[in-house]
Amino acid sequence: MKFEDHKTLSFTNWCVENRTTIYIFTFIITLTGFVVYNNLPKEQFPDIKIPQIYINTVYFGTAPADVENTINKPIEKQLKSLNGVKHIKSNALQDVSVILVEFTPDVEVSDALQRVRDAIDKAKQDLPQELDSGPTAQDVNFSEFPIMNINLAGNYSLKQLKEYAEDLQDAIEAMPEISRVDIVGALNREIQINLDLPRMQSTGLTFNDIQMAVQSENINVSGGDLKVGNVRRTLRVKGEFLDMTQLSNLRIRTGTGAVVRLGDVAEVTDSFEEQLDFARLDNKSVITLNVIKRAGANLVKAADDIEVIIDKMKESELPQGLDIRITADQSERTRADLHELINTVIIGFIFVVLVLMFFMGIRDAIFIGLSVPLSALVAFVLMPVLGPLIGTAFTLNTIVLFAFLLGIGLVVDDAIVVIENTHRLFNAHKDWTIQQAVKAAAGEVFVPVLSGTLTTIAPFFPLLFWPGIVGDFMKFLPLTLILTLMSSLFVAYVINPVFAVTFMGRHEDEKEKHDTSIKAIMRPMLILAAMALVGYFVDRGIGNFFVIILVLFVFNHYILTPRILVPFQDKLLPALKENYKKLITWLIKGYRPVFAIVSMVVLLIATFIIVGIAKPEVQFFPSGDPDYIYVYNKLPSGTDALTTDSITKVIEKRVFSVLKTEKAMGIVNSVISNVGKNAGDPNNPDRSATPHKSKVTVAFVKSESRDGRSTQELLTKVRDAVAGIPGTEISVERESTGPPTGKPISIEIAGDDFDKLQLLEKDLLKRVQNSGIEGIDQLKSDLVTNKPEIIIDIDREKAQREGISSSQIALSIRTALFGLEVSKFRDAKDEYPIMVRLKKDDRQQIEKLLSLNIVYRDMNSGGALRQVPITSVANISYSTTFSQINRKDQQRIVTLSSDVLPGYNANEVVAQIQQLVNDVKVPSGYTVKMGGEQEDQAESMNFLTGAFGAAILLIYLILATQFNSVVKPLIIFFTIVLSLIGVLLGFVIFDKTFSVIMSGVGIIALAGIVVKNGILLIEFIDELRERGYPLRNAIIEGGAIRLTPVLLTASAAVLGLIPLAFGITLDFVALFRDFAPNITTGGASSVFWNILAWTIIMGLTFSTILTLLLVPCMYYVNEKVRDKWFRKGKQEVVNPNWQNETI
Structure with missing residues (x-):
């Protein structure tokens, strides 16, 4: 053509x-x-923003069943009418309500958040008025997980360490890439008014009297401005407490007109809140800063800038003896x-x-x-x-x-x-x-x-x-x-x-x-040699680069082109085409x-x-050897943080024993323990305070530095080592290798009546255990019914005869036990809560707590003050209750879940379990189905x-x-x-x-x-x-x-x-x-x-x-x-x- x-x-x-x-x-x-x-911002995986909204509410002193009835159900009632809602999941825990609203993918996150906030506003009229926090709604952003842990240790008091941690926190939070920095393992300052119950009752003093007196005296109020000469000056009434002596000397007038000095009925101390979280690094107590970046921020740049900040502060502000160590640095991976x-x-x-x-x-x-x-x-x-x-x-x-x-x-x-x-x-x-x-x-x-x-x-x-x-x-x-x-x-x-x-x-x-003589390539060789020489003056890498190019150029001239490429193009390729033509002709x-x-x-x-x-x-997502091993520990709900910490130390000891026995310490970067704060599964939306939970994290060095050691085998050995600790529930996991999903085995039992749910749960557990299905790690139920509880049952007839309401009794017990924030104490750096409660000896004994008098004016007796002990209008009983009540789409739900052991096909294991599930007779109004990873899959x-x-x-x-x-x-x-x-x-x-x-x-x-x-x-x-x-x-x-x-x-x-x-x-x-x-x-x-x-x-x-x-x-x-x-x-x-x- x-x-x-x-x-x-x-x-x-x-x-x-x-x-x-x-x-x-x-x-x-x-x-x-x-x-x-x-x-472009650099990060390991994309920031995921999905239309899921998390609602958190805190109501101290409230049992899970009451959280479900007074908080979760009213909010769910409003949420279910929203357009675009796919699932509503709620958790009622001690003191805390957690609700997760999942919208369909077509709903924008900002729109979903606004819809949920509107629903919360409608539900507020049905919620308790004295909530401690919330309900607050925020979107679920998977960039909210820490990008690194900064651990502080040294021969300093926890108070000093916290001050250093706060200085670092302020400097890092000023970075545009950082959303916030959480401090774990520190003591929080608190001004405590610990009342002596006998003295308090002998003077007729009430919690309300103390609250009103402190609030009236601890003030800093602007009085307007005044013209003095040619200058207008502002007037400020300054009456804040400057120290504990002033607060102790506060005079309080009781309902009878008597004046009582606060220090005579209470210990006024500048102290700390009860420690609810602990942190350790390689068996040493530390204060940890968890650094969380903003969505879309440059992870690598943020990590580099943080290291620069730490180095500068070490030189100028922080003492030389302070040991600062960065662990779990996501920028490294x-x-x-x-x-x-x-x-x-x-x-x-x-x-x-x-x-x-x-x-x-x-x-x-x-x-x-x-x-x-x-x-x-x-x-x-x-x-x-x-x-x-x-x-x-x-x-x-x-x-x-x-x-x-x-x-x-x-x-x-x-x-x-x-x-x-x-x-x-x-x-x-x-x-x-x-x-x-x-x-x-x-x-x-x-x-x-x-x-x-x-x-x-x-x-x-x-x-x-x-x-x-x-x-x-x-x-x-x-x-x-x-x-x-x-x-x-x-x-x-x-x-x-x-x-x-x-x-x-x-x-x-x-x-x-193509001339193979040296003369043909002399000029380009000299040019490349000259460029290499100049490059060495600038940087060795540049010079080496041109040397490598020179070597490749010579290799191509004498070997690659004349002896390999030309013969292939002139002989092999034509022969291949010719043979292909013959084959097609025959075909x-x-x-x-x-x-x-x-x-x-x-x-x-x-x-x-x-x-x-x-x-x-x-498998759903591919996974290799883990870079992290997580040992999650969960004690019965209500366990205090000190007890959880003691169990965690036992777990740490067993983990270190495995690492030393297997001679694996050389491939371990760090072992970090968290009790309370940041101790839960990061893919679990439960962000409440959890003093009964802890987590031990084993971080390994890079895979190429492990000398061929399998960290998966170490995970299995750690799992075996920590098993059998009585009274606690332990699971050993690895880091997620993809987007968060549920457990490979997850059986969801849904309905309204817990008795029937428990029967189905026990039936399924028995069937699976008796079936002999191999590959199941530990099939566990999330329904825990052994949470200890003391019930104070108010005799309404007696209380009403005395003119006392149930809310008065509840508020008095709540203040005596948990305390009431009555004001703020301010110094040059920050402000701290002033808390009123009974002293520890009085509030830790149920008999003394219930002997607390309810003080009120008896209008039938001309307004005379009367004191009625709680025991005269209430009875107590001891029982156990649910530690957590889970709901999904307005139904209670119990989940049986487990991992699949290495070497087993998750789909085959689940298929066998599904056959067992199909054989279960399910009552009307109840459902049993496979969820978790299988649902996502x-x-x-x-x-x-x-x-x-x-x-x-x-x-x-x-x-x-x-x-x-x-x-x-x-x-x-x-x-x-x-x-x-x-x-x-x-x-x-x-x-x-x-x-x-x-x-x-x-x-x-x-x-x-x-x-x-x-x-x-x-x-x-x-x-x-x-x-x-x-x-x-x-x-x-x-x-x-x-x-x-x-x-x-x-x-x-x-x-x-x-x-x-x-x-x-x-x-x-x-x-x-x-x-x-x-x-x-x-x-x-x-x-x-x-x-x-x-x-x-x-x-x-x-x-x-x-x-x-x-x-x-x-x-x-x-x-x-x-x-x-x-x-x-x-x-x-x-x-x-x-x-x-x-x-």
Whole structure:
């Protein structure tokens, strides 16, 4: 064909004619992309903001049953009428109400929060008026977890340590990246008025008398302003207490008119609140600062700035003897993961360029390879623009980086097809200029390239609508890939053609120019040597970089090109094409095409049978060895913090015993213990004070520094070691490797009557225990009924006869026991509560507490003051009650949950339990179902199945539009089936674990990737037939010509993922700085992503090989069937000169 007969693209033509403009534009994009990249906040995983609202209410002295009735039910009543509510979960604990409202994914977080606040306002009229705190509503933000712990220790009092901690807290909270800093293990200052009960009652003094007196005297009030001369001065009445002596000397008038000195009836002390939380680091008491960053803030920068602040304060403000140690620094894992993934991206890029070199030569390979960083930089430029449109700011995290890694082999596809076609046309048409070859090549393949890119994007488009936590966690994968793939299309048709015009030469010319003498490379060697020398004056790494380039340049000149690349291109590649042509010629004879197609159908059926027999292990999210071990300890509700701390020390001792026995202390970074505060599961929305809970955290060093030790084995040994401590419930967990989900085994029993719920609970526990199902760790119920309780039962008839209300009695007991904040004591730094209560000896004895007199005026006796002891109007009894009452969607719920032991298939274990659940007779109005991780897994599987169907439909629409055919898209769809065979057989043969999320996303991604090969084949075969080629010859020649781009695109995609699949990392910074590449395998990030990588590698490899064989067969059969049944009487139009055509 003549150049004039070829289709061209006007915008590519313009770019070729205006190359200077394109080079300037490319420079601007590169510069802007690097700036955006450097400024993107860096974190391990995306900040997840989901429409879940947490409501917290504190009401001290209230039992769980009363919390349920007086707080949870009234609020739930208003919440259930809100639009968009998916689930309402509530927990009634001692003193605390926790409600979690989950909205459907279409509801914005801010809108959900406002709806909940409106509902709370409506419910307030039905809530107790004397609530201590709340109800407060806030959104559930998973960035609210600490990014590091700063531990303070030294030979100082807790009061001094707290002052140092508060100084650090103030400095760190001033950072824009930090939301707040919580102090754990410190004593909180409190001014205490501890009343002596006998003295108090002998004087007739009441709590109310003391409250009114303190509030009246401890004042600081503005009295307005006064003009004195020419100046207006403000008047201020200053009557605040300056010290404890002034407060002790306070005179209080009783109801009888007597005056009592406060110090005569009470101990007034400047003391501390009862310690409800403790912190230890490696068995030493510390004060811990938990640092929490703002959503979307740069985690790595925040950690760096905090270290700078600590160093500065050590030099200027903090004493030298203060030991400050940072633990659980999330930035370390984030740096390691980002560093590892970035290096993996570079290795993948190198692999892609290497495979391009074999097919296209070094020069073409390099400027095609440049499409990878250029596409990424264009995507970076677009991220700040796209962020506000989708309502979520982009950050540089492992999800985004993996999307770039997955895209390495995909973004070069467009450039490969365009440049390979340019290379072919330029070498086939000796009379064409390079400009003509570029224009014709771009126009010839534009439709298949556009179609291929759209079909690759199509499967990722439905993933943008993935609902729930998992969807919010994963959505940056399709977003980044779609951005990058669209950018690659731009690069392939705007920038790469300009590179081709500038750098591409004819194959014969390149061979003739390759002079292997030293003279031919002397000039570039001297230039590189000079640049290395100059580089060493600036930085050793720069100098080393140019030395490595020099070595590679020499290696290429003498070995790579003349001895490897040229022989491959001149001998192996032509031989491969020729043998492929012979194979296709043999395949499309007689009934062989039909036999080949039927064989694949049989293989597909056999594959499903093999998978059913082999039953590969299935997990929700992939996980490797843990970086952290968490030992959660839960004592009966009501246990005080000191008792919990003593049990925690026993647990610590056993943990250290395991670590020392196993000689594992060398791989342990720290062992941190928390009692009370921050002692619960971070994925549990219960944020109440929990003095009966504790947590021991074992933090390990980086995986590459563990000398091959398995931390999973240590977790198992720790679990065995801490088992059997009487009176406590202990669970051993690992850190979450993905978005938070429930337990693998979770049985939810819902209904209203606790008696029936308990019967069902005991029945299910008995069935599971007797079933002998293996793999269950510890199946436990969250229904605890042994919380000790003292019930004060008021005799209303007696109380009313005395003129005393129930609220008076309750308030008096509450003040005596818990105390009442009557005012604030202020000093130069802060303000502290002034608390009134009975002294410890009086309030800790129930008999003395109940002997408390209720003082009131008896109006029937002329207003005389009367004192009536509580015991005369109330009785007491001892019992046990529920420590926590859980509800879900206005029903009480009991949950049986457990982890699955390592080595067991969670899905198989759950399936066996489900059979037991199905056999349980459930009363009307009650339900028993599987929840937790299985519920999340089922939702994700349903979505992924629907997304796969939507992807198939989108791909079919694109292909049907391109080919204007119903059948040809179905031929290409067969390549998706082929990829599925490869994936399933690969998991069985290589004994890989199937991940619901990662493998599911990989299969959906494959649907778009593998169809590219079929599009390239069928598009070119159709074009040859339009030129008049006979059917068989069009298939044979079209397949042979498209063999190179098919192998190139598939090889690039596979090789780009090989480093991640094997966890290969190479430290390029160390390589250039010290010539120490530090090559490692099995990195931490590969554990999370290698299943997805293997899914694509196995599916694409198998599909590519069989696509090259079966698509020609299916095309041939389709055309023959159409000729026989739908084109009767029509002769095939053949160009008599087709053999003389230059393809």
